[in-house]
Amino acid sequence: MPRYSAFAVVKNALTGHKGWREQWPDAQPKKEYDVIIVGAGGHGLGAAYYLAREHGITNVAVIDKGWLGGGNTGRNTTIIRSNYLYDESAKLYDHALDLWDGLSQELNYNVMFSRRGVMMLAHNVHDVQSFQRHVHSNRLNGVDNRWLSAEEAKEFCPPLNISREARYPVMGAALQMRAGTARHDAVAWGYARAAAARGVDIIQNCPVIAIRRGPDGAVTGVDTAKGFIGAKKVAVSAAGHTSVVMESAGVRMPLESFPLQALVSEPVKPVFPCVVMSNTVHAYISQSDKGELVIGSGTDQYTSYSQRGGLPLIEHTVAAICEIFPIFNRMRMLRKWGGIVDVTPDRSAIIGKTPVKNLFVNCGWGTGGFKATPGAAHVLAHTVATGEPHALNAPFTLDRFRTGRLIDEAAAAAVAH
Secondary structure: OOOOOHHHHHHHHOOOOOOOOOOOOOOOOOOEEEEEEEOOOHHHHHHHHHHHHHHOOOOEEEEOOOOOOOOHHHOOOOEEOOOOOOHHHHHHHHHHHHHHHOHHHHHOOOOOOEOOOEEEEEOOHHHHHHHHHHHHHHHHOOOOOEEEOHHHHHHHOOOOOOOOOOOOOOOEEEEEOOOEEOOHHHHHHHHHHHHHHOOOEEEOOOOEEEEEEOOOOOEEEEEEOOEEEEEEEEEEOOHHHHHHHHHOOOOOOOOEEEEEEEEEEOOOOOOOOOEEEEOOOOEEEEEOOOOOEEEEEEEOOOOOOOOOOOHHHHHHHHHHHHHHOHHHOOOOEEEEEEEEEEEOOOOOOEEEEOOOOOEEEEEOOOOOOOOOHHHHHHHHHHHHHHOOOOOOOOOOOOOHHHHOOOOOHHHHHOOOO
């Protein structure tokens, strides 16, 4: 794997940039692997990288039905934060945030992590009490978070409207300064490049039709559009399609899949310094490096495997953004898109073993998957390699829906973004 540096850029500039090598090969499947990971998004590619780097398992294939990073990894709003209420969530997301900090240096690939801060607005008494509870809980877990008055929020984010006559008056905000954004595509590309350099095969445009099990019930591999591929272990990290893939192995998952929409505006000069979220109106906004305002909404009201959603939800989201930031009223929408999120009953992820021997799953991230990417990948790799959960993902078992030990971030956070 050639190392990227300023020197390499200058050196290749002298030869017309003809000396750059491909970042990763488009591999063809072998007959058998030690581990197959279904889903070439950030979580799957990251898990393959950590399997190779930390556990010495390099006979690994990452298989995707489409192109690398073409699912939810490339269809989100790039927000990264760890200010979740419950201990289990806060620790897992903060582990991810720790890994985000040095990810560009570790992968030798600029993932464009920007620690610009995430501010969550309070519009009523319930919001104020809820977010102040978050602040105290986060501090007990060593997660940075602090309370701002409306005036302090306005000072931190000048476009914010704090008029008392506003439809959604701002009564304060919770601010996590370590939080921010990253470039979603670059995360997938960086992990892919680093994993491939350690011997991992990345197989694109190869749909997994079914997970095959042997006479003893253990997995033996996967049936794909390119034929059967054997494996000692299989890990499924396929986001919105996880329930379909797992059903082929006889495992019923407590998941529902919903479209989740986002949009960007026409580009403008830097005007928005942070990420702002409003749970009450269910909208959130940041500005990309290209100058576009990146705006996200809530999940659609219906289950679907379609990567698009209904226009009424976009209209509601844009109206809410214009109420909170009147300065953007005359801006034009450039484009919108949708992804498929898999949601559990308690709005927390499932990471770990399944009732099927040597079959592992990483799913149920809802709208919080991107921010968890390095942390989820890291603990998934540990679980697959050792056969036992990492301390951080031990609470996030499939079994919790039987025992009742839920991690109810739906009720705690009102929104899982």
